[in-house]
Amino acid sequence: MKFFERLMRRRHEPSSGEVAKExxxxxxxxxxxxxSPALLxxxxxxxxxxxxxxxxxxxxxxxxxxxxxxxxTRLVADIPLLAQRGQRKK
Amino acid sequence: xxARVLTVTSGKGGVGKTTLAAxxxxxxxxxxxxxxxxxxxxxxxxxxxxxxxENRIVYDLVDVIEGRxxxxxxxxxxxxxxxxxxxPAAQTRDKSxxxxxxxxxxxESLREQHDFILIDSPAGIEQGFRCALAPADEILIVxxxxxxxVRDADRIIGLIEAEEQGPARLIINRIEPDMVRRGEMLxxxxxVELLSIDLIGVVPEDKAILVATNRGQPLAFSSxxxxxxxxxxxxxxxxxxxxxxxxTLREPRVWERFFRFxxxxxx
Numbered sequence: 001m002k003f004f005e006r007l008m009r010r011r012h013e014p015s016s017g018e019v020a021k022e023x024x025x026x027x028x029x030x031x032x033x034x035x036s037p038a039l040l041x042x043x044x045x046x047x048x049x050x051x052x053x054x055x056x057x058x059x060x061x062x063x064x065x066x067x068x069x070x071x072x073t074r075l076v077a078d079i080p081l082l083a084q085r086g087q088r089k090k
Numbered sequence: 091x092x093a094r095v096l097t098v099t100s101g102k103g104g105v106g107k108t109t110l111a112a113x114x115x116x117x118x119x120x121x122x123x124x125x126x127x128x129x130x131x132x133x134x135x136x137x138x139x140x141x142x143x144e145n146r147i148v149y150d151l152v153d154v155i156e157g158r159x160x161x162x163x164x165x166x167x168x169x170x171x172x173x174x175x176x177x178p179a180a181q182t183r184d185k186s187x188x189x190x191x192x193x194x195x196x197x198e199s200l201r202e203q204h205d206f207i208l209i210d211s212p213a214g215i216e217q218g219f220r221c222a223l224a225p226a227d228e229i230l231i232v233x234x235x236x237x238x239x240v241r242d243a244d245r246i247i248g249l250i251e252a253e254e255q256g257p258a259r260l261i262i263n264r265i266e267p268d269m270v271r272r273g274e275m276l277x278x279x280x281x282v283e284l285l286s287i288d289l290i291g292v293v294p295e296d297k298a299i300l301v302a303t304n305r306g307q308p309l310a311f312s313s314x315x316x317x318x319x320x321x322x323x324x325x326x327x328x329x330x331x332x333x334x335x336x337x338t339l340r341e342p343r344v345w346e347r348f349f350r351f352x353x354x355x356x357x
Contacts, residue, residue, distance in 0.1 A: 015273030020237050021280050027237075028244050028284060 029066035033073050040064055047077055056082040093124075093204040095197050096329070097226035101242030103213030105234045106263040109299060109308075110322075111210035112140040114230075116310035117326035119174035123205040126165065128196070129179035130222040131212035132188055138178050142306020143168065152180035155192045161199050170311065175204070185217045190224035197225035206329070215249060223250070229258040230290065235265060235276040244285055259290040261325065266295045267339040291325035293318055294339050315350050 014022070030036060035043075044064040051057055061080040066073055098111040108131075115127040129137035132152060138144040149164035154177075161177075168174035177196070180187065193209070200207050211222030223229070229250055233243040243260070250258050262281055269275035282289050296318035302309040310322040317339060324334045 017270070017273045017275050017277065017280070020235075020276050021284065024237055024240055024276075024284050027241055031241065031245060032248060 092201040093207045095207045095225050095227045097209040097222050098230045099211035100232040101246040102239045105239050107232050108136045108140050111208050113308045113310040113322040115208050116308045117322045118206050119171040124173045125206045126175040126204045127208040128177040130209050132179045133184045135179040135181040137210050147178045150178045150180040152183050152187045188221050190221050193221045194225045232261045234263045259288045261291045263293045264295045293321040
């Protein structure tokens with residue numbers, strides 16, 4: 001029983017080393033691109049505005065993040081389109 | 091053959107730059123290399139006490155730059171290793187007394203007589219760092235597993251890339267294998283992945299380093315078989331182009347220590 005509890009807890013609570021790595025991943029991405037989290041929010045809002053003019057999108061589901069490979073940083077915008085009429089489930 | 095200039099830097103203070111620079115210089119000299127180590131931390135002279143040479147200083151880097159003495163007069167020869175020299179920093183001046191051109195000139199005049207010139211950079215990214223970086227052929231970036239240290243190392247790597255200097259290689263200092271195993275510390279692979287530069291060495295946390303430095307006898311001198319001492323010597327060998335595998339960082343078990351002790355008595 002104890003073993004399972006430990007297993008479960010580990011899944012929910014990442015170790016401090018993992019937390020450190022995740023925090024660093026984000027901080028380094030921001031540092032390297034000289035883009036602050038606040039600027040990223042602004043970018044997101046403006047992207048939503050521009051794209052909404054032409055296509056129906058799910059504004060709440062939009063995510064603007066960094067992706068990291070080697071020493072290159074990319075800005076990635078994930079923009080879910082609203083399902084077309086008739087196909088919507090909700 | 092003319093010397094290679096290696097700058098040891100980190101961005102963040104307190105990660106062990108000076109201790110590393112001192113021990114690498116000692117290890118290189120013990121391996122028969124003519125090594126000179128320059129303290130570029132003008133105003134906060136530290137390398138002299140780390141090497142145990144504080145009582146032998148007559149002139150310093152700023153005296154050389156301002157023409158009060160010849161370069162050779164300012165070089166402190168180590169009493170234990172005749173191939174090891176220190177060029178001390180000035181203690182009563184500040185970093186504005188040295189310009190990048192000055193450091194480049196000093197290193198140029200040292201190149202002929204030595205195999206390795208190590209520069210111990212001050213912390214930060216201002217003038218002192220710029221001076222330490224200017225003459226570098228290669229850069230050794232020191233970090234430990236702390237979030238702040240890794241972040242600063244990344245900033246330094248970015249600055250070096252922007253200056254088109256390098257190559258830069260990474261030394262991870264003060265790693266505690268037990269904490270890494272328990273997931274309480276960033277591991278070697280994590281830091282290398284985050285910073286994505288080549289690794290040249292890993293030095294485990296070792297209380298013997300402080301004890302040795304207390305006595306002014308850098309650990310690299312000692313004959314004991316501590317992992318940290320071996321790490322310094324391995325980095326020195328890699329700097330000389332040898333292909334030395336990374337060692338397993340684990341505290342030796344009691345019986346292993348015993349056997350090592352018995353064997354060392356026999357040699």
